[in-house]
Amino acid sequence: MNARPEAAYAPAPAPLTEPTFGTATTGKVGMWIFLVTDAMTFGGLLLAYGILRAGNKEWPAPTTVLGIPFTAFMTFVLIVSSLTMVLGLDAAKKGDRREAVKWLVATAGGGVFFLCGQVYEYRHLIHEGFTLPSGNFPATFYVITSFHGGHVFTGVCYLLITAFGVSRGRHLENGANFVEITGLFWHFVDLIWILVFTLVYLIP
Amino acid sequence: MTEHAITDYAPHADHRRDYFRIFWVLLVLTVLEVGFSYLKIDKRVISAVMVSLALSKASFVGLYYMHLKYEKRSLLWLAFLPLPLAGSYAVFLLLDASNLLRGVPLPWVHQ
Numbered sequence: 503m504n505a506r507p508e509a510a511y512a513p514a515p516a517p518l519t520e521p522t523f524g525t526a527t528t529g530k531v532g533m534w535i536f537l538v539t540d541a542m543t544f545g546g547l548l549l550a551y552g553i554l555r556a557g558n559k560e561w562p563a564p565t566t567v568l569g570i571p572f573t574a575f576m577t578f579v580l581i582v583s584s585l586t587m588v589l590g591l592d593a594a595k596k597g598d599r600r601e602a603v604k605w606l607v608a609t610a611g612g613g614v615f616f617l618c619g620q621v622y623e624y625r626h627l628i629h630e631g632f633t634l635p636s637g638n639f640p641a642t643f644y645v646i647t648s649f650h651g652g653h654v655f656t657g658v659c660y661l662l663i664t665a666f667g668v669s670r671g672r673h674l675e676n677g678a679n680f681v682e683i684t685g686l687f688w689h690f691v692d693l694i695w696i697l698v699f700t701l702v703y704l705i706p
Numbered sequence: 707m708t709e710h711a712i713t714d715y716a717p718h719a720d721h722r723r724d725y726f727r728i729f730w731v732l733l734v735l736t737v738l739e740v741g742f743s744y745l746k747i748d749k750r751v752i753s754a755v756m757v758s759l760a761l762s763k764a765s766f767v768g769l770y771y772m773h774l775k776y777e778k779r780s781l782l783w784l785a786f787l788p789l790p791l792a793g794s795y796a797v798f799l800l801l802d803a804s805n806l807l808r809g810v811p812l813p814w815v816h817q
Contacts, residue, residue, distance in 0.1 A: 524778030549796050556804035574740045585729045693767045700760035704743040705753050
């Protein structure tokens, strides 16, 4: 049996911090910079939606086309998943591995539920004739919501990879910095949905 | 700019009460938003109220769930500084689009 080199069991080195940002690690600052740029992409898409809508008097009221109660429930699921994410981080910071994995998997489950809901919503809307090429409203609706759905899918993968690492005893060192960075991405997905839900679904 | 490795962390502060409190706030604001969307009042009033509620919810997520409230002020600036710039850009583009596309001259342009 081959013995693994000693270095494989060495504790992870402490992450670097940039004093300008206090105790925030360079990884966390990097994630924030990425999120700001990603927010600009979403901002561009929402702006395109706004400009097209502002210039079109025949734009239908979204509440008459889209299923608001169903989407409100999906929004609720994402908000719950944000809560489970911070509970997972809290457990990871306390070094409670089992609890952290439980909450991280629950968060990923919320994401999967949201994606299933989105597929169900798309199928229903397409069946009603609300298809991508049928107008500016459906075109912008599908581009924005599917771009967000892509982020949810990425977040689910990210969460499961993090949960797997935590279950193997990794990512708990340095104040569970890795789990916190994963959480930043997930909360961003929730934050963007809050804006998309209001701007695309609710504003009459 | 220099980088430092940190080896000691402040004891973990317990924010669980904040997390649950913010969850209920987000839930109540979402219910209010959905309720407002069914009201038959001036669309501009509904839109203004909804955008305010959505921005409040987004701020709560950023400040408490993404821990910006507990970070150094400079990280808060990193996250929020681009927003007014992007926001003013969006406002002017929307004003431009809604006026030009309807053939209405901008109020400050004299012809």
